[in-house]
Amino acid sequence: MPDPTASAIATELLYLECRCLDDRDWATWLELYDAHAVYWVPAWRDEDTQTSDPDTEISQIYHDSRRGLEERVMRVQSGKSVTALPLPRTTHFVSNIEAAFESDDLIAARASWMALIYNPRTERQHSNFGRYELRLQKVGQRWLIARKTIRLQNDLIPALIDFYTL
Amino acid sequence: MEAASLVDDRPEAGVFRVHRTAFTDPQVFELEMARIFEATWVFVALESEIEQAHDFLTRQIGRQPVILTRDGTGALRGFLNSCRHKGTLLCPFRAGNRKFHTCPYHGWVYDSAGHNVGITDRADGHYPPAFDDDSHDLAPVARIDSYRGFLFASLSANVPSLDEHLGEARKLLDLVADQAPDGLEYIPGEASYTYDGNWKLQFENGLDAYHFATTHAAFVDIVRQRPRAGPPPQAPGPIIAGTISTARGHAMSWSVGAPGQGPDSRPLVRDARLLELARERVGAARLDWMLRQRNLTIFPNLQIIDIQSLQLRTWQPLAVDRTRMSSHCLAPRGESPQARRFRIRQYEEFFNTGGLATSDDNVMYALNQDGFAAHAAGDTQGYSRGMATPAAPPEPFTPLGLTDARCNYSPAGLAFGDETAIHVGYREWRRLLQAG
Numbered sequence: 001m002p003d004p005t006a007s008a009i010a011t012e013l014l015y016l017e018c019r020c021l022d023d024r025d026w027a028t029w030l031e032l033y034d035a036h037a038v039y040w041v042p043a044w045r046d047e048d049t050q051t052s053d054p055d056t057e058i059s060q061i062y063h064d065s066r067r068g069l070e071e072r073v074m075r076v077q078s079g080k081s082v083t084a085l086p087l088p089r090t091t092h093f094v095s096n097i098e099a100a101f102e103s104d105d106l107i108a109a110r111a112s113w114m115a116l117i118y119n120p121r122t123e124r125q126h127s128n129f130g131r132y133e134l135r136l137q138k139v140g141q142r143w144l145i146a147r148k149t150i151r152l153q154n155d156l157i158p159a160l161i162d163f164y165t166l
Numbered sequence: 167m168e169a170a171s172l173v174d175d176r177p178e179a180g181v182f183r184v185h186r187t188a189f190t191d192p193q194v195f196e197l198e199m200a201r202i203f204e205a206t207w208v209f210v211a212l213e214s215e216i217e218q219a220h221d222f223l224t225r226q227i228g229r230q231p232v233i234l235t236r237d238g239t240g241a242l243r244g245f246l247n248s249c250r251h252k253g254t255l256l257c258p259f260r261a262g263n264r265k266f267h268t269c270p271y272h273g274w275v276y277d278s279a280g281h282n283v284g285i286t287d288r289a290d291g292h293y294p295p296a297f298d299d300d301s302h303d304l305a306p307v308a309r310i311d312s313y314r315g316f317l318f319a320s321l322s323a324n325v326p327s328l329d330e331h332l333g334e335a336r337k338l339l340d341l342v343a344d345q346a347p348d349g350l351e352y353i354p355g356e357a358s359y360t361y362d363g364n365w366k367l368q369f370e371n372g373l374d375a376y377h378f379a380t381t382h383a384a385f386v387d388i389v390r391q392r393p394r395a396g397p398p399p400q401a402p403g404p405i406i407a408g409t410i411s412t413a414r415g416h417a418m419s420w421s422v423g424a425p426g427q428g429p430d431s432r433p434l435v436r437d438a439r440l441l442e443l444a445r446e447r448v449g450a451a452r453l454d455w456m457l458r459q460r461n462l463t464i465f466p467n468l469q470i471i472d473i474q475s476l477q478l479r480t481w482q483p484l485a486v487d488r489t490r491m492s493s494h495c496l497a498p499r500g501e502s503p504q505a506r507r508f509r510i511r512q513y514e515e516f517f518n519t520g521g522l523a524t525s526d527d528n529v530m531y532a533l534n535q536d537g538f539a540a541h542a543a544g545d546t547q548g549y550s551r552g553m554a555t556p557a558a559p560p561e562p563f564t565p566l567g568l569t570d571a572r573c574n575y576s577p578a579g580l581a582f583g584d585e586t587a588i589h590v591g592y593r594e595w596r597r598l599l600q601a602g
Contacts, residue, residue, distance in 0.1 A: 051355045057353060058510060058513070155358070
């Protein structure tokens with residue numbers, strides 16, 4: 001059952017994540033994730049179904065700890081990956097947020113998302129869109145992302161996807 | 167426009183050049199579609215994708231939609247995916263299993279062998295006798311054949327046998343197929359993407375070891391800074407790198423001994439049973455080649471990259487400056503769960519567009535394409551490395567059993583960055599464009 005308190009917590013966290021990504025405040029963004037967070041972008045198996053087991057099927061992205069996200073930030077900030085030279089500008093949107101408590105310190109949430117991405121070199125833009133599925137864990141006084149599944153509907157990918165375009 | 171003039175091939179003078187126009191001229195692109203992609207053998211699928219009677223797949227060959235099927239007898243068939251009635255795309259699905267394909271427009275029906283088995287309200291149609299002078303069956307793809315599970319097709323009947331087309335490159339494909347005693351399969355999960363550049367940029371890059379250290383410098387740094395679990399890596403032996411070039415444009419870039427790229431980084435080595443079966447099948451000397459880093463190109467549209475994971479990629483040129491890629495993680499059937507998981511993670515990290523390396527290549531191709539517009543700068547200088555390499559000693563290549571191939575080799579290791587393996591592709595490119 002969707003719960004207003006859980007939805008308010010999830011909304012606040014999702015809005016904050018969008019803001020961090022679009023402002024390129026990646027240190028704060030990483031702090032939204034639990035150290036053991038799972039970050040998963042499943043692939044499409046066929047026209048209608050997505051891969052469901054990262055150990056036996058391909059994912060677009062699969063990390064089973066925040067370390068994988070830290071490496072992505074490192075790569076973008078290194079000045080050595082042409083994917084970030086120049087770095088595209090992004091605007092993220094979330095809506096249709098539904099959330100419920102699974103226990104006092106665990107929330108399950110889902111939301112629709114869209115990211116608009118503009119490349120200042122090529123002067124072209126692209127949109128990515130889909131659904132987020134989240135598990136939020138209360139650690140001390142803070143709610144952290146323990147698991148984020150990013151379902152990407154338009155999976156014919158123009159050159160790349162990365163944490164800031166999803 | 168004379169296609170031959172776009173390739174300046176004078177090895178005796180130390181000159182090999184490809185004119186920028188080959189990458190930027192829409193007329194060249196149209197010629198490539200008609201005379202290469204729609205006129206020679208192209209890779210279309212893995213046979214294990216279409217294994218059961220009535221299985222089907224849809225693909226593009228050049229600009230043309232095709233449907234590949236297994237008919238009721240288990241024979242492989244290929245047809246233009248276009249109803250004979252009004253030309254409608256007959257099958258809109260990527261894959262499936264159907265005994266019959268019914269055109270959504272007026273309901274003409276075809277069986278999995280391509281035979282027309284139903285023309286809606288035929289008796290009431292007052293057809294003229296001439297109507298039955300035409301076949302109503304699906305138009306066949308001229309040639310379809312497979313080599314060790316790799317399925318190729320040609321829209322032109324004017325091609326040699328697939329065996330002859332692949333030639334010596336069959337022995338390089340064997341290094342992949344022999345890893346899989348029960349056959350190769352794709353691990354489920356689609357990965358298709360586009361880049362804003364000419365298809366030949368992917369063709370060249372798959373044979374280009376020279377770009378790795380710079381283009382993927384961020385990836386290399388990330389791997390280096392990771393805390394290591396388990397024993398320290400083996401002391402690297404001498405690093406040797408080289409290329410093998412064969413007839414009809416097929417070529418392979420390879421290396422051995424680079425730190426972090428030894429056998430312990432290979433999924434095959436993580437499965438003791440499959441490793442032992444491979445050793446029994448091919449012997450220690452060929453197994454050594456199987457465990458080298460190998461980037462194989464089968465001209466014009468297939469690359470198999472056997473490094474820290476095993477990738478099969480193929481491409482569909484969309485325009486002179488735009489290419490659609492399709493990437494798969496290849497694996498031996500019956501692999502252990504641990505090795506499979508390792509293979510998947512290694513594949514995702516390197517080869518995915520959401521990974522840490524291929525995305526660099528894709529953006530680099532767009533920089534290439536945009537840079538090619540500088541026609542006033544004249545010819546590029548990207549085909550000369552390795553042209554003056556001393557003759558390679560034959561011994562290292564003996565296990566491959568090659569009888570007609572050019573083998574290049576250098577103890578300079580990864581810095582060698584040989585560019586000559588790209589030459590054979592352009593010789594085949596020019597031959598096909600001239601053959602018209």
